[in-house]
Amino acid sequence: MVNQKLFSRSVLYGLRYFGLLVVLFFLSRLIFLITFGNWVELKEYKVGVLKAFLTGARFDVSAICYVFLPVVLLWLAAIWIPKKKEVSFLKYYRCFIDIYLFIALIVLLSLQIIDYFYYQFFQSHIDILFFGIFKDDTVAVLNSVWTDYPIFKIITCYLLAIFIFVWLNKKSEISNRMGNTRTLKMNFWLLLLVFPLFFIGMRGSIGVFTLKRDHTNISSNSFVNSLCYNAVYALKYANSELKNNSIEPDYNLELTSNGYASIGDLSDKYDNFIVESYDDELLMKTKYDSFIDENPPNVVFVLMESMSNHYFELNSKDLNVLGDLADELPNLYYFKNGLSAFNGTIYTLENLLVNTPKNIISQSAYYDVSFSSSVARPFKQKGYDTSFLTGANTSWRNVDKFIMHQGFDRVEGKPFIEEKYPDASSFAWGVHDEYLFDYIRERLEDNKEKPQFIFALTISNHTPFEVPNRENLYPIKMNEEIRGMIRVDEKMAYDNFYAHQYAANHLARFIRDIRESEFGENTIVVATGDHNIRQVFEYSDVNAFLKKSVPILFYIPEKYKPSYFDENLYVSHKDIFPTIFNLSLSNQKYVYSGDDMFKKSEGYRFALNNYDFIADSLGVVTMEGAEPVYYKWENGSRGKLKLGSVKEKHAIFMMEKMKSFKTLQTTQLYLDIENSRGSKKMVFR
Template sequence: MMNYFAAKLIEILKHTLVIVSIFFIVRLLFAVCFVPFTTFEAYAKSLPFAAFNALRFDLQVAAYVAILPFLVVLVCLFVRNRSVAGRLSRFISTYYVVLEIVLLILALVDIGFYSNFHSHINITFFDFFNENPLSLLQTIWEEYHVILYLSAVGLASFGIYILAQKIAKGTLSCENKQESLALNRKTIVLIVLFLVAEVVCLRGSVWRFPLQVEDSFVSSSKQINDLVPNAAYMLKKAVKEKKNAFVFRSIESLLSEYKFKSLQEAINVYTNSDTIRLQGDTLAALRTALFRTVPDTMTHKQPNVLIIYEESWSNYLMNLDSPRCDMLLGMRRHLKEDLLFRNFQSVGNGTIASIENIVSCVPFPRFFSSPYRFHCLPSSVALPFNESGYTTEFISGMDVAWENCAEALKHQQFTKVTGKFTLKEQHPEYEYNSIGVFDHHLFRSIQERLDQQTAKLQMMLCMTTTNHPPFEFPKDVQLKAVPDDYYNNVCFAEKNHEVLQKYITGFRYANKTLGDFLDKFKQSKAAENTIVIISGDHNVRSIIDYTQVNKRWERSVPLYIYLPPYLRKESHRSMTNRWGSHDDILATLAPFAFRNTKYMCLGNNLLKEGVTDSTYYSANVEQLLACPAYQAQAQRIVNARNLLRIMFFQQTFAKY
């Protein structure tokens, strides 16, 4: 006779199968409604991976649902009372019926949401509760076959109830016999095995990383990728995004923080004039102050533009280069030949912060996780390039589902968003680690794009990944070993030599792959008409001891600029001591690339002639650097800019 505890665990497993089946059936409905058969044919190789990851998402939800029933089984294990066991068994059956019906309804709601917004449930789902829900319910009643849908849900719910009753019958005989509550060795083993399986399913993985939203990306096809996650997971993701959503502030609190008496005063300080007046339309005045207009007066040929954000490309680690320890490797030649700015900082201090900053200029963190990512902002970096005749592409070896990059970048009007799976489809031989396709493969694909004859100029924004924990490098990478005593430098906060070695190897690999790419690039025809800008997305964060190192290096990343021959001036070399940050990249590119457009200008042109070097500054969110005599004035300008920018986006978002 089956033990009571074994019977209850089998009941939980059967309900797990029911939950997975519900998601499977709804997924089939989704495929019929939204995925053309030709898409399945084109991406047939991705379907097994899609099915596997879909099962991982479904099992994770089922595992969360199983937590309470499993705890109930454990209670019975200690109580061992037939009456208690009977009541708890009925609770488990009712619990599963309710949860399975809720999951079914949620999955169907998700399909309805997708049919309207071409996206699974996301943070905008909560707008339903903010924008007169009764009116929206009336619209749904009038425009959809509500009675038909409710009847179908009712029929399916009744089927779930009948199925739950049949599953529950399997344990009835055990509940009525006291000896079935006896604990034996087989029961203990079964409970332990179940607990292990529960933990694995909750984590969604037996590998290094748990199940993440990036695992919903299995191909370059949005429709195939959208088959993978389920409604419950996407609702959990939306709730998390809502919890972390940024909060708008009053003009009074902002004026107090940034030390201005009025918004007009801030406009005058930032623009260094009093010609822009607040006359009723505050948003128009803010736009005039923050945006620059570029006329169609360009006399030179427009170049292609490549912006590379190199993962954790540290400025300070360049200082540790020596004859005994080659830190620069292939980049040494190019740093000498071209323009290198060392008085430079990132604006944000994380990868997504730096990407969001250059893409949108939004001052609030986690813009890509906010509901506003579904709107094209007037500050999008893609707009002035598109209007100036470029195609715009974000390209990275990473899974572009990370931090909603693919979704947000498409809404910001990037022509293409290329990530790990697109690169693998184009080059099946590319190798990758747990973070993404190796950088040297990424640069090969970039060079291929630059070598193509295209009808339009190209702007590419690139994000590398290999110089990132857990520091998994290509097997065939060859770097000369660093002397052991190198790791004893007092500048290092990290004293574990094995950990340090990984960080240093990552930095050296980055310089090697960048150098190899630039070697090939300069030998190609693309070098005649392409600007290349390289900077770190942020400094290396954890291994440097800033009690031993000047604080100016704490947020510092280098800026490298390659200009094609026809755009170079001898005077440019004398400008590389100017202070700057990521905010200055677009302002520096604008005179070379933009025509007949507008763009949000938050920085200065680092290559502008006739400007005193001492009037430049470097603004990171944590610290402002400038010449000592200009520090106070620079702080005043940055305060004005930050105030105006926050007000601009608060008023812009209020319109959405």
């Protein structure tokens, strides 16, 4: 017999907690809007914001419905419970509800808090970078969290949520008063609607398609679109992105899944208007130069933690974020329109080392593959001594084992530097930059018989921004305009400004010391940021390029200087090592990854970030959201962007160039993996 009363009582009791979770998600979205929204910009998108909240409610209800699935199954069971067992069922039902939904509340609140601070740091909801946190130096991460984030405010949020839950629990009794028989039947039939509504809620839609990322594409403004997300769906999409980015080395599948009939078809589509051509094995060769043959230069490449083009632009006498580097810039070639490979250190590091669109190789089953695209390989083939040096622990992300398979003679980090300099200051992530630069100079001094290639990674400009001897740095003072631009508290902003200045200072002093020493005539120094720091300033759509922009700097001795230089070229990390090879190596083959920045050419030049953001002299295409978006430069030059049409001919050209370049690099990577595992040799045609 149908137990109408028990079913009705169970549903009404549970729906109160459903409402509580709806309020939690709504308040999270409202706080997100108030904290991160640019109110001047959003005045034009009032309708979009309203649509975002309505769409966001669909995502929220969908997430809550999935959480409530076990509860709904108990509602269904309540219909068939005999009356004699009502008391026992209600006892266990309430116990389950109280414990299960309390845990659910804490988990959902935790996800919302994590997503909030993740956005504050990366200006993005939880994405693929999030999973790297669990593979990072756990102690260092926890140290950064404790230092950078308002732990006591976060604890207060938890206490408030717990208080409301307990209060609601005490106020909520499973009512036994259901009215007369007629009212009871009416309530029963009305409450039965919970099942179809619950099914619709899970789907998030009554149409053919279930709720998906495309539904967030409601506005031309990316922030408005970001309001649609909640932490649960952000994590879901990040996990999908992680799976899509997993390394599954199927050479032919990579071609066909991207719409290319053959490698020849791919090559034909990519080669259109490019600066330089490659052979059938994706190889290029530097020109023969008798002087370089007889006088091979040392090459020091420095990947600077969070060095930002934005900070280069902001630098002034008062806001001194460059320190001595500002005075050293006239001695350098500075490419001002540069993009980082990715937006996280390990991703950028791997990309620079082996030209990989796929990450993270060092923690995959393929960490021991010796990739033909390794930037150390051309130097080794020319008799260079090769080193990877860093102030960090080299076991971080298993990079030591990965790098040792890429043609490096040594991989040395924190323990080696501390052994050399026992008084070296350090922090959560390792030894500070000044000691790393001292160590590089020592390495150059200790081995003058062979030319050296040194790949260095700095770490000081990293949260929690604890630089040594801050009193010895140049003073920094924010004016009211800068204060109005920052999105963090002043202390954190100042800490970051000083950390950036500290790192820039020691880079400048290293370059100056090299320039003024015996190595000044035969040592090339190249430096760039691994990614822009996105924690301090808000970047709107019109500043999308600046959000991802990093400086690319070259110190080149007189005898090796190029004949052509255009500081306004659109370049990115993909172009750095092709440029270095052409500066330092004679008649040497290397795997194509980009263009020589010092080569005068009418060919098509583009900058690339994350393999979903491409920029050139006409504009930007970004595929970060549910749909691609095309922006044009205002006034025909880099600066601010304005919305264009993705259907324009040039936008379509840019998207094809980005897709074909990524596929080209991925197939080469997969070819190396297949060959290393004993697969049949496949020639690039």
